[in-house]
Amino acid sequence: MAAHLDPRLLRGFVTVAEELHFTRAAVRLHVAQQALSRDVRRLERELGTELFVRTTRQVTLTPDGERLLPHARRVLHAQDELLAAFHQPRPLLVDLNSPGLGTPRRVLHEARELAPGHELMARYESGLTGAAGELLAGRLDASFGRFAGLDPALRAGLDHQPVRFEPMAVVLPEDHRLAAWESVPLAELAGESIYAGAGNPRTPEWTGLARLLFEGRDIEIAPPAPLAVGEEEFQRIMARTRNPILAVTEFPALPSTVVRPLVDPVPLSCVSLVWRRGLTHPAFDALRRAAALLSAEMQWLRRPAGSWTPAGDDVFMASHG
Missing domain, CATH: 3.40.190.290 (D-Maltodextrin-Binding Protein; domain 2)
Incomplete structure (x- = not known):
């Protein structure tokens, strides 16, 4: 398992988990669908587990995907708070x-x-x-x-x-x-x-x-x-x-x-x-x-x-x- 995770990969994962649809998730993120798919596969490799079950008709979370989701949301929320704090600099x-x-x-x-x-x-x-x-x-x-x-x-x-x-x-x-x-x-x-x-x-x-x-x-x-x-x-x-x-x-x-x-x-x-x-x-x-x-x-x-x-x-x- 990787020692560090790119927050971009976690954001892609969370968006797909919320939409359960790669095309709609890519639109939300303003990225190409192929690039989003590559990011999700990279995250799965780094974690050593499968996060989604993909079929031609639907996308669903695996048990490990369900387990990752609340952790990923907390990490992204902390990152958003950090960026917001420094977007408006201190006096x-x-x-x-x-x-x-x-x-x-x-x-x-x-x-x-x-x-x-x-x-x-x-x-x-x-x-x-x-x-x-x-x-x-x-x-x-x-x-x-x-x-x-x-x-x-x-x-x-x-x-x-x-x-x-x-x-x-x-x-x-x-x-x-x-x-x-x-x-x-x-x-x-x-x-x-x-x-x-x-x-x-x-x-x-x-x-x-x-x-x-x-x-x-x-x-x-x-x-x-x-x-x-x-x-x-x-x-x-x-x-x-x-x-x-x-x-x-x-x-x-x-x-x-x-x-x-x-x-x-x-x-x-x-x-x-x-x-x-x-x-x-x-x-x-x-x-x-x-x-x-x-x-x-x-x-x-x-x-x-x-x-x-x-x-x-x-x-x-x-x-x-």
Whole structure:
């Protein structure tokens, strides 16, 4: 007996068993009658038994044919369920880091326009390092962030596509001495303690960027604050500590705060679209295309004059996954 059975042979058998007529069964299956007869004979050879009694006037099932029929139907039903499950693919799960961040949200919106027949679902992992573990585990499909800031062991299983040199900013209490300024030179932050996610295990790539930016400028990284889950809790903790917050220019302002771009130089956050190596999904191409289209249209990959990025980040932003 064969170790494997072709489901096509079982489908032919079941159709003949239901019609008890080879011609009508062939019509249902849209195949030639001779081809259907060959398939049935092949199945009989592989099972080592006769399944039908054929005469010039009628076709009937043998006892072994009767015994096979319910098994064959279950196999075909399982195959139909499997094909149906993958005919409508699962949603593409896209991490936007945090609600309100402009770049990831705009790329996702554009991808939805490009692939209206597919579901692209937003997730919020708050940092690329946190998202990377979910990407590698297959629980998330794509994320955004500073690829150069990931641990090399994480990067080894991921690919990326540069999306934007995003200008950075500082979020200040509205009564801060610099709140009235239209932009804040980095030198004016000397002596300040700036919150940059220190101690948050999901965002070390952001804290690392802050450390490189503040080095030699007499700017401290604020000590770890309690890990806040949700916008309301984050606002409460930041209102209590009153530390300025390192952010990007499109960061949504919190109550009683202002967002001011940083200048002299203009620090840039190097944003990439990041995904698990080997990812295949019908909506993934739309996500990559959306990122490329917006990057070109908005000139996101053109560095402004007088800007700053870590040298290691530039290497990754010049490469493409």
